[in-house]
Amino acid sequence: MVDEVDTRIPLDLHPGAIANLPGYEEEEVRAVLNGTERLLRTTTENLAAIHDAKAAAATDPTLTPAAALLKVDDYASARMSTVTKQWDQIASTLANNIAQYEKELSAPIIAKASQMVSGEIRSHFKSLPQSERVSAVQAAIRAGDEVTCSSLFGAPAYLSGLNEEMHREFTRLWQEKVNPLVAKRLRAVSAAHEYVERTGPLMLKEWHNAVGVIEETREDRSGRRIVVGRSTASAIRKKKASADQRFALPAN
Structure with a gap:
């Protein structure tokens, strides 16, 4: 509704x-x-x-x-x-x-392949030219290749030829890929x-x-009403408190 x-x-x-x-x-x-x-x-x-x-x-x-x-x-x-x-x-x-x-x-990523296979995957990516390496990592993420991505992102960046910033960004992309509801x-x-x-x-x-406030107005030379002052509730309350003091009875 x-x-x-x-x-x-x-x-x-x-x-x-x-x-x-x-x-x-x-x-x-x-x-x-x-x-x-x-x-x-x-x-x-x-x-x-x-x-x-x-x-x-x-x-x-x-x-x-x-x-x-x-x-x-x-x-x-x-x-x-x-x-x-x-x-x-x-x-x-x-x-x-x-x-x-x-x-x-x-959360830390755990490699899904054996230690030997994970090492070979990282070595393969490290041997690629940088532009090809980046493209290959992006393709693995898009494909949801858990074996490849967990091998790359579950180990230090330098083992796969990535710098720390790229490794961190790709890891986050992978986490969002496998946890879409959490990402959303x-x-x-x-x-x-x-x-x-x-x-x-x-x-x-x-x-x-x-x-609101209380507006004080007056007429200008052309007969229009213009606002010359505004009194807020806070200002009025202070004036009232001051006036009320005049009515306070002396203590016995």
């Missing part, structure tokens, strides 16, 4: 945005994105509730604009404190998932982690936008 889009909230915070992340179309990969999708759904639901509360407060005849703003701010803080904790938890979970999948794709999940959670980190500031901004 497609969620209804609330136009008061940016599309980047809508749960439907997760469908654009790599692997979402595959059920086995999408499973690792469910937490991020739930987070965005919770976020939009709470932001929508704040917008609704602000609209309701504006209709309360017993509240001044300042009192209405403070009431909405209290309500928003209560709801969003939970959301921000969930945001941190998801970011931490995704980071842990990335580390786990990276570990799986960096790694790409998915990496993208999700980047998304959560990037949109976190937007979530905080929209929280405060939903609460």
Whole structure:
């Protein structure tokens, strides 16, 4: 079911945005994105509730604009404190998932052939001109040749004529070849982690936008209303606290 889009909230915070992340179309990969999708759904639901509360407060005849703003701010803080904790938890979970999948794709490779055959394979590749050697390694990876690849990548790079960087890159390509689901999940959670980190500031901004401010305006020479000042809930709260001190009774 497609969620209804609330136009008061940016599309980047809508749960439907997760469908654009790599692997979402595959059920086995999408499973690792469910937490991020739930987070965005919770976020939009709470932001929508704040917008609704602000609209309701504006209709309360017993509240001044300042009192209405403070009431909405209290309500928003209560709801969003939970959301921000969930945001941190998801970011931490995704980071842990990335580390786990990276570990799986960096596991040592064990040669599948006998020691003699593995040595002969490495010697053969080492005897090739470099361009042919690289092409041969790439062909072995594409073919899923476990005997050849495990012999090459399960031993030090110099034994097969590869430098350390090439050996590391080819080993990673092979690991992704034989562990495609892990590789896809790694790409998915990496993208999700980047998304959560990037949109976190937007979530905080929209929280405060939903609460709003009180604008002070005046007319310019042409009769247009222009904004000359803005009072946030925090600023009003400080003024209220200062005023309340005047009503404090002396201790007996």
